[in-house]
Amino acid sequence: xxxxxxxxxxxxxxxxxxxxxxxxxxxxxxxxxxxxxxxxxxxxxxxxxxxxxxxxxxxxxxxxxxxxxxxxxxxx
Amino acid sequence: xxxxxxxxxxxxxxxxxxxxxxxxxxxxxxxxxxxxxxxxxxxxxxxxxxxxxxxxxxxxxxxxxxxxxxxxxxxxxxxxxxxxxxxxxxxxxxxxxxxxxxxxxxxxxxxxxxxxxxxxxxxxxxxxxxxxxxxxxxxxxxxxxxxxxxxxxxxxx
Numbered sequence: 001x002x003x004x005x006x007x008x009x010x011x012x013x014x015x016x017x018x019x020x021x022x023x024x025x026x027x028x029x030x031x032x033x034x035x036x037x038x039x040x041x042x043x044x045x046x047x048x049x050x051x052x053x054x055x056x057x058x059x060x061x062x063x064x065x066x067x068x069x070x071x072x073x074x075x076x
Numbered sequence: 077x078x079x080x081x082x083x084x085x086x087x088x089x090x091x092x093x094x095x096x097x098x099x100x101x102x103x104x105x106x107x108x109x110x111x112x113x114x115x116x117x118x119x120x121x122x123x124x125x126x127x128x129x130x131x132x133x134x135x136x137x138x139x140x141x142x143x144x145x146x147x148x149x150x151x152x153x154x155x156x157x158x159x160x161x162x163x164x165x166x167x168x169x170x171x172x173x174x175x176x177x178x179x180x181x182x183x184x185x186x187x188x189x190x191x192x193x194x195x196x197x198x199x200x201x202x203x204x205x206x207x208x209x210x211x212x213x214x215x216x217x218x219x220x221x222x223x224x225x226x227x228x229x230x231x232x233x
Contacts, residue, residue, distance in 0.1 A: 029205045029216070033220050045092055
């Protein structure tokens with residue numbers, strides 16, 4: 001790559017900051033977190049047999065978007 | 077063939093259609109330490125037009141029980157790629173859990189008329205806590221907030 005455009009630079013800097021911040025995050029799975037999980041699993045849309053085709057399609061589109069990403073030349 | 081959807085792609089299925097998804101670039105399928113099952117999984121991927129790789133190289137041929145046993149000995153990952161950049165990881169390891177525990181507690185959802193076994197959200201989250209990689213920590217830091225937001229919506233959507 002001959003250049004890094006400013007938008008990409010900012011995006012990479014944000015990723016670096018996020019990665020650095022991750023080391024200090026409090027990410028324990030507390031009892032409160034587990035209660036939230038239990039409540040979400042109990043929602044009607046998360047019962048066994050629920051149709052998740054729409055949710056899956058959204059994920060597929062996101063994967064396609066991410067994997068087809070490429071560097072573009074900056075506007076002059 | 078037995079498998080369970082795990083990882084971020086599994087966690088995303090517990091959200092409603094309108095809610096943002098957590099970023100991931102693949103689907104993680106957790107498989108038992110069973111050579112016959114692994115051979116079946118490879119065959120299913122091949123029949124679906126996916127290219128199989130192991131360690132960044134094409135998976136060896138023949139893709140038989142002998143090869144599956146060697147892969148299981150090493151708990152090696154098989155990665156499958158589709159023509160539309162769709163990627164599937166066939167993993168034999170889920171940090172903190174054995175397959176039977178996750179399988180017995182699985183929840184089945186329907187996707188395009190197929191019943192898909194998905195790990196319980198608690199198992200996915202606890203595995204991410206056990207793995208403790210940066211990407212797992214970032215996921216956990218935002219996932220709890222996402223659950224809170226989801227539960228605040230009166231219609232549960």
